[in-house]
Amino acid sequence: xxxxxxxxxxxxxxxxxxxxxxxxxxxxxxxxxxxxxxxxxxxxxxxxxxxxxxxxxxxxxxxxxxxxxxxxxxxxxxxxxxxxxxxxxxxxxxxxxxxxxxxxxxxxx
Amino acid sequence: xxxxxxxxxxxxxxxxxxxxxxxxxxxxxxxxxxxxxxxxxxxxxxxxxxxxxxxxxxxxxxxxxxxxxxxxxxxxxxxxxxxxxxxxxxxxxxxxxxxxxxxxxxxxxxxxxxxx
Numbered sequence: 155x156x157x158x159x160x161x162x163x164x165x166x167x168x169x170x171x172x173x174x175x176x177x178x179x180x181x182x183x184x185x186x187x188x189x190x191x192x193x194x195x196x197x198x199x200x201x202x203x204x205x206x207x208x209x210x211x212x213x214x215x216x217x218x219x220x221x222x223x224x225x226x227x228x229x230x231x232x233x234x235x236x237x238x239x240x241x242x243x244x245x246x247x248x249x250x251x252x253x254x255x256x257x258x259x260x261x262x263x
Numbered sequence: 264x265x266x267x268x269x270x271x272x273x274x275x276x277x278x279x280x281x282x283x284x285x286x287x288x289x290x291x292x293x294x295x296x297x298x299x300x301x302x303x304x305x306x307x308x309x310x311x312x313x314x315x316x317x318x319x320x321x322x323x324x325x326x327x328x329x330x331x332x333x334x335x336x337x338x339x340x341x342x343x344x345x346x347x348x349x350x351x352x353x354x355x356x357x358x359x360x361x362x363x364x365x366x367x368x369x370x371x372x373x374x375x376x377x378x379x
Contacts (some may be wrong), residue, residue, distance in 0.1 A: 189368075196353060196373050197306070197353070197368075199368060199370075201367075242306065249318065253298075253305060253306040253308070255305040256305055
């Protein structure tokens with residue numbers, strides 16, 4: 155079955171630094187979605203990418219969808235303490251949405 | 264616009280008992296999915312309902328079941344509870360207009376189930 159892998163599993167970041175988390179699917183995707191879950195909260199939808207090579211920005215967050223539509227990345231610039239949480243990618247293939255294991259982001263002030 | 268409502272928020276049950284969790288999706292959303300979240304396993308897909316029909320099912324034993332009503336509200340049931348069933352159970356709804364899994368999910372706050 156479809157598998158979605160995320161790396162790294164944990165990301166310790168100094169406040170103000172940049173970092174990137176990666177998402178890889180075993181199958182070609184129709185779209186990829188990103189969610190953020192704050193500690194003690196529930197996943198919140200951030201964005202959806204549909205087109206090959208698509209790049210979308212939300213303030214300090216940049217999302218990319220690979221040319222082959224099998225991978226994606228989330229890049230955060232100038233990390234802030236508000237960025238703490240777990241970031242999940244979710245790949246849509248056929249009629250299924252499969253979540254990656256998440257990247258847990260910890261910010262050091 | 265009200266969000267996805269899950270009840271109850273917290274639940275403590277004894278091994279061997281059964282439990283029913285409820286989810287009211289956002290008005291107009293016809294797709295409802297259920298996920299189990301544990302610290303070591305991330306978000307594991309249980310099942311998805313659309314217009315009262317189970318459209319997808321994850322790899323969980325038959326003790327886990329669900330249903331959806333005509334007003335799109337959904338329930339999931341776990342019978343013969345085991346200690347390993349302790350988890351946060353999340354419900355997510357989507358508009359799903361004309362495309363399966365093609366719209367972002369709105370999650371509820373979840374039901375935290377503890378089995379003792």
